[in-house]
Amino acid sequence: MKFCSQCGSSRIVLRVPDGDNLPRFVCAECGTIHYQNPKIVVGCLPEWEGRVLLCKRAIEPRYGLWTLPAGFLENGETIVAGALRETLEEAHARVEPTDLYTVISLPQINQVYMVFRARLIDLDFGPGSESLEVKLCEEAEIPWESLAFRTITRTLRNYFLDRKQGDFPVRVSALERRPPLPPDLLAAG
């Protein structure tokens, strides 16, 4: 933030406002406090006769890697509506959400992922503009080494484990930054 979105001043300072305890971007000209907060990513894990629907990304980041249909929750939207919209946009798939399944905090990038399990309503799906390909995968067909995000890997791993137990409790967790590579691996590039 370089300019105040309310008055246009460039006198933006990072300071702790009165009565607050965290530094915020504050306009020294008009006093507006510019709060910044985490965003919510909502998505679905669409199921069809034991298989799950994955999308191959047609956009950065992680172009060409596989993901579940998911994206940023929009203003004016419930989390269920957002998950359905993303599934329709990215996989042209219509689903009936069953239950909230994983809730994963990503504090390093200021996001919270929320993935619903969902029943695919029919097989009339295909790639939206942000996907190269959409396909149903058996557990043995999941491209574990080519998944786009750790949130997706965790959600799918939990899913196949929980499915063996026949129970899908809501799984709340966090993914912190990856530990840095040890020096020998860093040196190896």
Next chain:
Amino acid sequence: MKFCSQCGSSRIVLRVPDGDNLPRFVCAECGTIHYQNPKIVVGCLPEWEGRVLLCKRAIEPRYGLWTLPAGFLENGETIVAGALRETLEEAHARVEPTDLYTVISLPQINQVYMVFRARLIDLDFGPGSESLEVKLCEEAEIPWESLAFRTITRTLRNYFLDRKQGDFPVRVSALERRPPLPPDLLAAG
């Protein structure tokens, strides 16, 4: 949004960017797209021997009404850490979170509430700067007519019903805008 926070231009237009399908605030000068997304409110329902901890608000909105300790999730924070922080700030209370309990979308005000059930660790609590009073309430003592937010009413109602069943499933719901008053009540002020 009146000025671009990146370049300071006042040429902010509301339009659908290429490849998008919703109108955004876009800077016609430098092209920056200013996305706006819902915020997350995290909080706790602290329990102690069948009673729950409520806070009487010392700030607007809803000054003087009762709430559960809750507030906006901060950047860099997990949802559990945020819920614990708010409970410490507003009620000076230390809790051990048990499970995520209610997740309530408020699409009209672009918020998603997430409330955890939590065990109060000790009775050493008291009002933080945003609270006038903090107290433990039996079910019969809950000030139903003086609760600050419908999210809190819904969470507490669910809680006392679920407690009778001995099971606390995660409850995902939405609160849309209150229906307008019928004409005869409107006329009555």
